[in-house]
Amino acid sequence: MTDKIKIQLEYVINCSPKVLYNRLSTASGLSEWFAEDVRVRGKKFTFIWEGAEQTAEMTLHKENRLVRYTWVDEEDTYFEFRITQDELTGDVSLIVNDFTEEDEQDETRELWNTQVADLKHILGS
Numbered sequence: 001m002t003d004k005i006k007i008q009l010e011y012v013i014n015c016s017p018k019v020l021y022n023r024l025s026t027a028s029g030l031s032e033w034f035a036e037d038v039r040v041r042g043k044k045f046t047f048i049w050e051g052a053e054q055t056a057e058m059t060l061h062k063e064n065r066l067v068r069y070t071w072v073d074e075e076d077t078y079f080e081f082r083i084t085q086d087e088l089t090g091d092v093s094l095i096v097n098d099f100t101e102e103d104e105q106d107e108t109r110e111l112w113n114t115q116v117a118d119l120k121h122i123l124g125s
Contacts, residue, residue: 004077004099007108011094011116014125017064017083020092023119024081025058025067033119045069094119 013020023029027038027045035047043058056069059078068080082095094116100108119125 005102005105006097006099007105009096009098009109009112009116011096011120013092013094013120013123015092015123017085017092019123020083020094021064021067023123024083024094025061032122034115044072 023032027040030045030047031038035049037048039046039048044055045058046053046055055072056078057072058067059070060066060068060080064083066080066082068078070076070078077099078097079099080097082097084093084095085091086093096112096116098108098112
């Protein structure tokens, strides 16, 4: 098994950190753009794509700033959403941290670009 490498992507999102955080941390928010369906039981989120399910636990969250989901079936692998706001301009950015196989970096980046484009569309950003 090859070790996964961490990638970081940044997107400017035209909305408040509070509105963005809601789309990143709730089942209803995530099902609007991230997965076809999301079920929550406690801190465990089950994401459903085209009939396939994958479960992650919300292992870290700071209101309006950070959400981390750790995959249940992949030890030490997570994806994370960080929300930053520039003090001078007020611009809000979404920083996505994820892990991928070295030979799948381009596909992973493209998948996030597509997903975040959907998020921006829902937010009117």
